[in-house]
Amino acid sequence: MSTPLAEFADPAADALPLWLVRPGKNGPDLPEGLGTTGTEWAKAQGFAGRAGQLCLLPQASGGIAGALFGIGPAAQPGDRPARERFLLAKAAETLPKGSWRIVHPGGDVDLANGALGWLFAQYRFTRYKQGEAPGARLVCPDGVDADRLLALAAGEYLARDLINTPASDMGPADLEAAARAVAERHGAEVMVIAGDDLLARNFPMIHAVGRAAAQAPRLIDLRFAGDGPKLTLVGKGVCFDTxxxxxxxxxxxxxxxxxxxxxxxxxxxxDTLARLGLTRGMQLRVLIPAVENAISANAFRPGDVLTSRKGLTVEVNNTDAEGRLVLADALALADEDAPDLLISMATLTGAARVALGPDLPPFFCDDDAVAAALQGAGMANADPIWRMPFWEPYETMIEPAIADLDNAPGGGFAGAITAALFLRRFTQTARHYVHFDIYGWQPGAAPGRPKGGTGQGMRAILNALPDIL
Structure with a gap:
């Protein structure tokens, strides 16, 4: 990773107090320990406890005695989701350098997600340009599992770094190196099939999509040591798509x-699962078809018919719908192992963004209990996702005249659903299959989420696993 890992302040540090304050009917609910001077100062500054409002408190000597941070009114049952999922991260980004500790939190304040957002706010991608991360460090609040949050932040940082790195330094070979680094850090086994060996080992669609690029296409296969139910993660690794x-x-x-x-x-x-030691209780496998969809004399063409690893034929009606092709071969391999839970994640369709925008990735799942566990875990852990259907009547849309499947049905309707239906054709033996159509990018800066690459769905999956496996 090119970004230093997030960290909490030393608990023994001489940390300044950060009071979390809600608005009240007669003014902000200021803490009693603030004293008369602090109370009058807050009033003079117009501090009202509005969400995201910050008020630094002065010492008589001219230094900083602490700060007030508005967190808005308490959430009520049935309330809409908050505008900012990591509101406390705004404090991390605006407070002066130093160590801070939260005091006077209301009983309904989610300190774990607040502290996680603070860690996320420390992220800066500095591989090509130096940029200083916020210098305000938080002492991990009492009762919050610091190791768990640091593991979550490490996985998020890794995802952000990989997405932010341009294709000049993140081609298929570089993505393989990143996967090997994760495997080496956690003692996982790695197998890579590359170039023409993909044809010899029956991964024809991965080969077809990636063969025109300067770096050979490859299938990256990581297996983590562990016993228990089988969890297989398949991630679309199109390092650049022309x-x-x-x-x-x-x-x-x-x-x-x-x-x-x-x-x-x-x-x-x-990476997060391994850092938390959870891979010991499951059989975790990660499959990544890594390619660049490039243009050359040997590029695959519109109208070509490809035969997949599963034996299904696919008519290529648009070479820009290549992600589902490489995923199909990888999913077919994963399905041969009959996993208990098979999850694919991909920046797959613009249709998903038209439907739900960049901030709310859809997922597809046939099992109501699994879907409820995922969506509930996402909402509870500031990682929102939204279920969409594998709509059976649209199956005919992915069945062309001359092949088993069409990679790009015409008509312009239901593009995210037809892509998900296409992928499901390659998953017959997995006990549960879930597909995430993510965006992977934060278009504008928000608290804890700087503009650039971002993780989506990871915490939802992590926290739902106990209810699924």
Missing amino acids: GGLDIKPPASMGLMKKDMGGAANVLGLA
Whole structure:
């Protein structure tokens, strides 16, 4: 990783108090320990306890005695989700350097997610340009599992770093190196099949999509030592997507370094699971088809019919719908192992973004209990996701005239659903299959989420696993 890992302040540090304050009917609910001077100062500054409002408190000598931070009114049953999922991260980004400790929190304040957001706010991608991260460090609040939050932050940082790195330094070989680094850190086994060996080992669609690029296509296979139920994560690793011969316009190609966001997310999730020691109680496998969808004399063409690892034939009606092709071969391999839970993550369709925007990734799942566990865990852990259907009547849309499947149905409707239905055709033996169509990018800075690559769905999956496996 090019970014230093997040950290909490030393508990023994001489930390300044940060009071979390709510608004009240007769003014902000200021803490009694603030004293007359502090109370009058807060009033003079117009501090009202509004969400995100900050008020530094002075010492008589001219230094800083502490700070007040508004967290808005308490949430009520049935309230809409808060505008800022990591509101406390705003304090991390605006407070002066030094160590801070939270005092006077209300009983309904989620200190764990607040502290996690604070850690997320420390992230800065500095591989190519130096940028100083916020210098305010938080003492981990009492009762909060610091090791767990640091593991979550490490996985998030890894995903962000991988997505933010341009294709010049994050091609298929570089993505393999990143996967090997995760494996080495946690003692996992790695197998990689690359180049023409993909044909010899029956991964024809991964080979077809990636063969025109300067770096050979490859399938990366990580297995973590452990016993128990089988969890297999499959991440789309298209390191750059020109669109192939159906070339994208420049405006659509500008962010295509993030088209390996699915791979970044599954690696980040695997890293967190291993840091938490959870891989010992499961059989974790990570599969990443890593390619670049490039243009050359040997590029695959519109109208080609490819035969997949599963034996299903696929008519290529758009070379820019390549992600589902490489995922299909990887999913077929994963399915041969009959996992208990098979999850694919991919920056797959623009249709998903049209439906739900960049901040709310859809997921597809046939099992109501699994879907409820995932969506509930996402909402409870500031990692929102939204269920969409595998809509059976649309199956005919992915069945062309001359092959078993169509990689890009015409008509312009239900693109995220038809892509998910396509992938499901390659998962017949897994006990549960879930597909995430993520964006993997934060378009504008928000508390705890700077503009750039971002993890999506990782904490939802992590926290739902006890209810699924």
